[in-house]
Amino acid sequence: MxxxxxxxxxxxxxxxxxxxxxxxxxxxxxxxxxxxxxxxxxxxxxxxxxxxxxxxxxxxxxxxxxxxxxxxxxxxxxxxxxxxxxxxxxxxxxxxxxxxxxxxxxxxxxxxxxxxxxxxxxxxxxxxxxxxHLSHAASAFFPSPFHEAAVLTMDGVGEWTTTSLAIGKGKELSVYREIQFPHSLGLLYSAFTYYTGFKVNSGEYKVMGLAPYGEPKYVHLIKEHLINIKEDGTFHLDMNFFDYCTGLTMTNGRFDALFGGPARRPESRLTQREMDLAASIQAVTEEVVLKLAREIRTTTEQKNLCLAGGVALNCVANGMLLREELFDNIWIQPAxxxxxxxxxxxxxxxxxxxxxxxxxxxxxxxxxAYLGPEFSQCEIEESLRKAGAVFTTESDETLINKVAHDLVDGKAIGWMQGRMEFGPRALGGRSIIADPRSPTVQKQLNLKVKYRESFRPFAPSVLREDVSEWFQLESDSPYMLFVADVTSRKQLPMSEKEKQLFGIDKLNVARSEIPAVTHVDYSARVQTVHRTTNPRFHRLISKFKELTGCPVLVNTSFNVRGEPIVCTPEDAFRCFMGTEIELLAVGNSLLRKEDQSRALMKDYRSCYQLD
The missing domain is CATH 3.30.420.40 (ATPase, nucleotide binding domain)
Incomplete structure (x- = not known):
């Protein structure tokens, strides 16, 4: 079938x-x-x-x-x-x-x-x-490792539903409760995405990344005027402040008046106001998710929870939910x-x-989540030759050894191996990787490789067997969907002067032994790398650990801002030549920037619209 x-x-x-x-x-x-x-x-x-x-x-x-x-x-x-x-x-x-x-x-x-x-x-x-929402619920429950689980789906809106609770048992799945349009946690978050100057259905993760730079000063205004949250987590929005039902924008003049001015123009300078708004809507989102989860645990008595829908990509809320230990296990659909x-x-x-x-x-x-295309070594070499690339072909052991040493030397490396990931996260199949111990890597990768806003954080990929030594996380996080703090023994103390900093000024303060992946609140969006699902990436991190004592790499998606993650060897080569990535590993082929024809280099940023 x-x-x-x-x-x-x-x-x-x-x-x-x-x-x-x-x-x-x-x-x-x-x-x-x-x-x-x-x-x-x-x-x-x-x-x-x-x-x-x-x-x-x-x-x-x-x-x-x-x-x-x-x-x-x-x-x-x-x-x-x-x-x-x-x-x-x-x-x-x-x-x-x-x-x-x-x-x-x-x-x-x-x-x-x-x-x-x-x-x-x-x-x-x-x-x-x-x-x-049945599709969302099925995507969460049926691939999960649970025979039985509660399933919570949250997004903008499907047909009518914006939030649903289902129960899965074996091959059965039934929806029991729903919240319907226009009352939507996803659309509320998207309203703030729009208001802070980012693209709806694209920039929500920027709001989440911006939140730690601000203070949740507007929570009381949001809860007093925009959303009524009940103790069981159900909610009701006051539609007088929104235009998404009938208008061409998410918010209206009343929303502007409530928060003291019009929406930020896209690409204009970020101010403390946007950071505080981001912190506020993130706090409200976490409150709703936590109350819904508590009610689900009490009323269903289910010990396992599955999540799907766009709101389930909010890995900060997911990490909070994990730490609450309401459920024995949580599994989230990576896409x-x-x-x-x-x-x-x-x-x-x-x-x-x-x-x-x-x-x-x-x-x-x-x-x-490695469900996308893969390419044989012959296909890779043929594609690279057609593109005019200069490369060497290495054995597995030599490739791992050379890439690991270049990481230690501070190089940013394009890493395209095996099957492409399904979903929004690069998980070691189509990734840009770097040394997390460098205090300058985050800013350099954002500005010189990804061509995106400097505040946006990078994720750590860590060997599963070493995760609890470096992060306050005891469970698997293979899909980069849980945020956890760096362990206290790996954190670096801040001076009194550093503690007084506000906003983006916090960015340049090293907070741990792996500053490139430690956000300003000491958190990180963790990917645990497993020997069984991605043996080559596991071998690379293991080699890096052998050289440095650190079982962690910076992992960000292999693309520039506004571009989808690369799929083919040709995509990888174009991105390599259009950015300041210094080394490219595609299959067993290794490419160094200094060996390539300068005629093939171009301003890659002009190829894609801003996200």
């Missing part, structure tokens, strides 16, 4: 292949088209998934879309009627698009499948539709946003629609 899961037409389109209940392949369309958050039909991703499974289109038994377009249209139409005549401009703008394309997505999807996968198949007979809906839709069809049994794995069934 082969099921193709599809997520498309909003943002982060993706496809996945489930064969006889096993997740064979999954990828976001943006990685192939090179368009960040590409919302289009995932033709390239779907074709890749079939190749990975050794299938032709006729072998696909079902194609499952991750939500129900008509229900979504119903919600939008009813919302406009409820707020009429306000929002008529937005209504008039969106209705022709809905009536032309989105309302009749069964036809649209069938035509796309005909165009991209084959016109000799009656795709409409194989097409099924899941429900948005928790809409891309992961493709996985959930396919698995929901297999287990719920077809009533097929579920296999439970001791870790999980996501294969470390």
């Amino acid at each position: 082969n099921i193709l899961g599809i997520s498309a037409y909003y943002h982060d389109s993706a496809a996945c292949l489930v064969s006889d209940g096993a997740l064979v392949a999954a990828a976001q369309e943006e990685r192939f088209t090179r368009k960040k958050h590409d919302p289009g039909f995932p033709a390239c991703a779907a074709r890749y998934c079939l190749r990975a499974g050794g299938l032709c289109p006729a072998d696909v038994d079902y194609v499952v879309f991750y939500d129900k377009p008509f229900s979504k249209f119903e919600r939008i139409f009813e919302t406009y009627l409820a707020f009429a005549p306000k929002g008529f401009k937005s209504f008039a703008t969106s209705m022709p698009v809905w009536l032309k394309d989105k309302l009749f997505q069964r036809t649209l999807i069938s035509e796309a499948l005909n165009e991209h996968l084959g016109s000799d198949i009656d795709w409409s007979r194989r097409l099924r539709f899941s429900e948005h 928790a946003g809409d891309a992961g809906g493709a996985v959930g839709a396919a698995l929901a069809a297999y287990h719920l629609m077809l009533e097929k049994p579920r296999s439970i794995h001791s870790g999980d069934s996501m294969n470390g």
Whole structure:
């Protein structure tokens, strides 16, 4: 039984292949088209998934879309009627698009499948539709290592639902409670993303990264005027301050007046006000998540919790939840946003629609999230030669040894190995890596390699067996979805003068023995690296530890700001030549910047829009 899961037409389109209940392949369309958050039909991703499974289109038994377009249209139409005549401009703008394309997505999807996968198949007979939050819940529970668990999903909005509680048992999964639009924790967070000058559905992680530079001064205003939080974690928003129901912006003039001025212009200078706003909405988000989790633990008596939906990518809130120890175990879908809906839709069809049994794995069934394309050494060398690259081909041992020594020498290194990751995090398959002991690496990587804001933190990849020595974390964190503090014995004391610093001035104070991955609040977004799921990355970190005593590397995604993570050897070479990365390791091929033709270098930043 082969099921193709599809997520498309909003943002982060993706496809996945489930064969006889096993997740064979999954990828976001943006990685192939090179368009960040590409919302289009995932033709390239779907074709890749079939190749990975050794299938032709006729072998696909079902194609499952991750939500129900008509229900979504119903919600939008009813919302406009409820707020009429306000929002008529937005209504008039969106209705022709809905009536032309989105309302009749069964036809649209069938035509796309005909165009991209084959016109000799009656795709409409194989097409099924899941429900948005059920797709999220299925993506969280079915790949998890639990026979039984509570499942909490939180995002902007699906059809109507913004937050849901489901219970999973074996191959069964049922939704028990929901919070519905317009009351949405995800949209509240996105409102502050917009107001602080970042892009909605893209910049929320910037708000999270900015929060430790501020003080939660606005929490009382948010809770007094914007959101009413009950003790069980359910909430109600005052829509007088928001425009996302009917307008073309997230917030309105009342929101501006409440916080003392208009929204920050994108790319303008960040002030302490934006930092304090970020700290405030982060604190409110954590309060809601914690109260919801407490209520779930009390009412369901479940010992395991699974999370999905865009809010589940808030790894600071996840770390707080882990430290509370409300549940014995927490598992989060690594592609928790809409891309992961493709996985959930396919698995929901297999287990719920077809009533097929579920296999439970001791870790999980996501294969470390390494579900994307990989390239043979022959393919790598052919691609690099066509691109004009100068490289050497090394044995495994020599490659590991040379890269480790270059890391010790302070070089920033592009690391492309094995299968590409599925989801927003680079996990050692498509990463830029560096020495975390350097006090200047964070700023240099942000400004000279990633070309992004200096405040944005980098994550540590640490050997699983050494994690508790360096971080206040005892459990696995393979998907970089939990924040934990650096252990006190690795922290560096701050002087009284340093303690008085505010805002971005805090950035240049080394806080631990691994300052490049230690945020201003002593926290870090930890990835535990496991020998079984990524043996080559594990070997590299082990070699670095042998040379330095430190089992940690800086790990950031292999791309520049506004670019999707690299997918192919050609992508990796272009990014290498357009940035100040000094060494590139693709498979067993090693490239040094000084050996390359200067004619191939260009200003890479101009290729992509800012995120």
